[in-house]
Amino acid sequence: MTVVLRDFFLKPRFYIMRYIIFLLPLLSCYSVEKDCDSFKLGNFEFTTIINGEIKTSRFERSKSLEIEFYENKIDSATVKWVNDCEFILTKINPKSNQDKRPVKIEILSTEGKEYFFEYSLVSNPANRFRGRAIKIN
Numbered sequence: 001m002t003v004v005l006r007d008f009f010l011k012p013r014f015y016i017m018r019y020i021i022f023l024l025p026l027l028s029c030y031s032v033e034k035d036c037d038s039f040k041l042g043n044f045e046f047t048t049i050i051n052g053e054i055k056t057s058r059f060e061r062s063k064s065l066e067i068e069f070y071e072n073k074i075d076s077a078t079v080k081w082v083n084d085c086e087f088i089l090t091k092i093n094p095k096s097n098q099d100k101r102p103v104k105i106e107i108l109s110t111e112g113k114e115y116f117f118e119y120s121l122v123s124n125p126a127n128r129f130r131g132r133a134i135k136i137n
Contacts, residue, residue: 034108034109035110036107037084038135039107039110039133041063042061042135043058043060044059045058045133045136046132046134057069061079062079065079077091086105088103088122089102103122106118106119113136114132114134116130116132117130117133118130119131
């Protein structure tokens with residue numbers, strides 16, 4: 001009886017390991033294109049849905065500053081690059097406590113003139129959102 005139970009528990013592991021060993025080379029060949037240097041400077045557009053409405057903001061990013069144009073308002077933030085594909089935005093003139101919190105942005109992938117990113121408040125990294133920005137020039 002113990003031999004049968006032992007074989008029963010050993011067989012599934014063997015089959016799982018065989019599939020893992022087979023799939024591992026396939027997974028390691030997959031890589032996401034990331035040309036983050038092309039998106040450090042320039043003019044960009046970001047479109048999102050807020051309360052069922054499509055909203056578009058435009059922003060200009062220089063080496064250390066980002067200026068956003070959204071619904072006839074202009075907002076500016078400092079840009080601090082953590083690494084080639086990750087930066088932190090901190091508003092220069094925050095109007096509320098929410099605005100005082102820096103936002104961490106990580107470029108996940110790039111394709112042509114657009115990049116896909118993930119962003120969250122630095123103080124709340126578990127609550128992340130994703131978006132897509134398009135370089136307009």
